Amino acid sequence: MPSQQRPTIAIVVKGYPRLSETFIAQEILALEGRGLPLSIWSLRHPTEKAVHPMHKRIKARASYLPEYLYQEPLRVAAGLAWGLRQPGVRRMLATFWRDLKRDMTPNRGRRLGQAFVLARELPAEIRHLHVHYLHTPASVVRYAAMLRGLTFSFSAHAKDIWTTPDWEIREKIADSAWGVTCTRDGHARLTALAPPSPSGVGRVDLVYHGLDLSRFPAPPQRPARDGSDPADPIRIVTVGRAVAKKGFDDLLTALAALPEGLHWQLVHIGGGELLAELKQQAAREGIGGRVVFLGAKAQPDVIAMMREADLFVLPAKQAKSGDRDGLPNVLMEAASQELAIVASDFAGIPEFLRDGREGVLVPPGRWDLLANAVNMLARDPARRTYLGKAAAARLARDFSMEAGIDHLATLFQAQLGGDGDAVPGSGAAAKLEAERALAAVRAE
Known part of the structure; x- marks a missing residue:
């Protein structure tokens, strides 16, 4: 979807803001400080009244998907009607069906509904999706990326690494442009499941969160x-x-x-x-x-x-x-x-x-x-x-924050460095451009 507006990255999280996830707020704030244009999409509304000072300084607008599909039937119906007309719907539904056969749960269906809503409501300037957590949030992003023909990347943290089935991790990494994780043992598990990729696409890097000591x-x-x-x-x-x-x-x-x-x-x-x-x-x-x-x-x-x-x-x-x-x-x-x-x-x-x-x-x-x-x-x-x-x-x-943010900022700039005109449905043009850009980044 070509746009005259500045290309933007959508950050997708499970809940926002959350007091227990200072590392996510710190990262978003630091990436904004590097000039990266971001928007935030959350699968859940906040459940806590208090917020960190960092949350108040973040400029990115937060949008919320229907946490439960029955709560917002009109948004879900509009997303489904729009999505069924998109060229990428066949690939997305085929992927969902393979997933559902191995995970026959209501949660899987909810993620599909959220993906239809997300794909429809993403502004035209969104060029790339980045998701925190490789379990259910990444399912929503993966389906939505297929529907919109966009690339996506992920940050894996803890529970999502150790409780997600091997088959699901393997296939999500294979469909991603790249991923990062924050510990050596998590990195070892994910890289063991990542497919061979000489170009660097689908690769998982070790990036510590660090701390902004200022x-x-x-x-x-x-x-x-x-x-x-x-x-x-x-x-x-x-x-x-x-x-x-x-x-x-x-x-x-x-x-x-x-x-x-x-x-x-x-x-x-x-x-x-x-x-x-x-x-x-x-x-x-x-x-x-x-x-x-x-x-x-x-x-x-x-x-x-x-x-x-x-x-x-x-x-x-x-x-x-x-x-x-x-x-x-x-x-x-x-x-x-x-x-x-x-x-x-x-x-x-x-x-x-x-x-x-x-x-x-x-x-x-x-x-x-x-x-x-x-x-x-x-x-x-x-x-x-x-x-x-x-x-x-x-x-x-x-363990200062700067090295990790430098690495992430470079990867995100590479995603925004192409022409931004992804092919709806297949994501082929966007992924090819990402392959070239990321290979250049990692060759430096």
Whole structure:
């Protein structure tokens, strides 16, 4: 669809804005700062009242697809009527039918309906689609891209890598222009499923989110608490949604096992489906009076709590569903404040924190070793100071945001560098142009 307007990239997300996805907001804001024209399309409306300051600075307009098709039947009907007349509909429906035979769920049908709406309502200046998460959001984008004859790319993060079937990951990568992911183990899984592509199309790159350190205050000076004074207990903080993969149940068990002579308090920040269960567990373990659940908070409130804390703990593990974390941004936020960290030696965490050098790492699920690590660091303020400063130094040296944004900006500019006139239905012209541009980018 030729347009006289400036070519634009549509960023598609599962929900927007979301407090737990600071990495997405940071990325969008930084890409806008590089001059990339973006629009945001969300599969869900926001469920939280609070937003991060970053969300208020983002200029891209957010549009919302029907979360459930029955809620907006006129939009869905208009998308279907329009879509059935498009040259790309045969390819898209054939792909959907192959997917449905292997995943006979209502969710699959909902994604098809959302794809019809998205494809119809995308402005003519949209030249490329980029989706965060490789599971259901990428299904919507893949179908819509086929219908409109556009290229698409993806950012894969955590759950989408480890709970999506191999066949689905393989086929989505093959249809994409390119993809990125944020941890080495996630990258290894995706590249093993990616098809051979000498031109670079369908390739998956490792791109860390990093942190925009300009948004954070200088680290505070901390008192040398050692847990010996009941009037001045060690302050422990943890941040994350109350879901199984965060391991907060192990944290509560570990804290309940700490020696009676060690005085401490824990603050948890985050919403989530298991929040009520965690509160019940804290009461059952006899530590309910020492644990405060603050619920979801905006980033400035999270950083303020980290500045008052002595120790950050995140005992991530693999959930029974197979879901696991990537490299949680909250670890880098804690490091920005020179806060000593205890975390799991799991997923992408050891890519940032090395045991004994920038933090203390324990095997996932081992609450006994977690309790020992917390006990030892709580009593040793000098060790906490050393680890906090080392983590902050590693963050500034190797995990700043700039390198990742440079890489993404180059890839997006390559997508917008062609003539933009994709062939509706097949996407052949757009994909060929992307192949040439991306091969040139990676040859540099």
